[in-house]
Amino acid sequence: MDPLRAQQLAAELEVEMMADMYNRMTQACHRKCVPPHYKESELSKGECVCLDRCVAKYLEVHERMGKKLTVLSMQDEELLKRMQQGTGTA
Amino acid sequence: AERPWVCKAIMAAQPPSAPGEPAPPPPPPPLQYSLLLQHLVGDKRQPRVWDPAALGGIPCPPKSEEQKMVERVMESCPFKAALACVGGFVLGGAFGIFTAGIDTNVGFDPKDPYRTPTAKEVLKDMGQRGISYAKNFAIVGAMFSCTECVVESYRGKSDWKNSVISGCITGGAIGFRAGLKAGVIGCGGFAAFSAAVDYYLR
Secondary structure, rough: HHHHHHHHHHHHHHHHHHHHHHHHHHHHHHHHOOOOOOOOOOOOHHHHHHHHHHHHHHHHHHHHHHHHHHHHHHHHHHHHEEEHHHHHHH | OHHHHHHHHHHHHOOOOOOOOOOOOOOOOOOHHHHHHHHHHHOOOOOOOOHHHHHHHOOOOOOOOOOOHHHHHOOOHHHHHHHHHHHHHHHHHHHHHHHHHHOOOOOOOHHHOOOOHHHHHHHHHHHHHHHHHHHHHHHHHHHHHHHHHHHHHHHHHOHHHHHHHHHHHHHHHHHOOOOHHHHHHHHHHHHHHHHHHHHHOO
16 A cells, blocks of 8 residues: 555544544543533633643543554554465465 | 464455356455554654634634733632732731721720820721731731642642632641641631631532
8 A cells, every 4th residue: 555545544534533532532521520510600720720631641642542553553464464475485 | 373363364355266257356455554553643644733613612713822821820829829918918908997996995095094095096006907917818818829729730620628628728837836736726727717618609
């Protein structure tokens, strides 16, 4: 698969992936940081601080898992290539 | 093999061709996931500007830099402490002047107990008392507000425990100058007072 085709496919998928990640992150951080007591409409300082930390952690987790997944899939492909060469020559 | 499902995938990807029939079309080249992932989440990812409205949020105009800076300052702990300090000063001044007005011991002279104090004496006493109370209230208010802000930032939650903890710290710090027992009593008293105020306000 040539890199240009991969880049195009990745650009299409990235929008969907980012939208999904944004929605999940909003839901998770809202559930964790904003308790359902609505005495006032403004976010208090504690809630703001909690939301900042939640978003930072979520994005870091997303990046680390992505890198780990990339490494794993490269290992899988090496294995696949070696097996195909093995069955080809055998 | 470590990953037996990979072998099964290879075997399944090459269907056996029956003799005499036209050869089946070659299977499409498998998706190279690692290359795709590198473009999606890995090193070859392009930096992009994401608009929350496009991602599924509610569209709203982005905040300007000045607005963000002003909001950051107004939510910061030092600003809140300064605000409480000024408020405490004003309130303490008013309280001091009021108590000086209803105090009967102003300008007391032991040689002439029935003398009414002069206006100058009364005003001077009011001023002194007002300033003294104002300074005390300002310090206490600033300390309480600062500790409450710090505790709330640390915990990341906003509930009644913040004011109780910061009340204990403030009362303890004030009372500690008169000894350990006074510190403990101050902690308990101030914590109970701020819990009552919090209960009333929430």
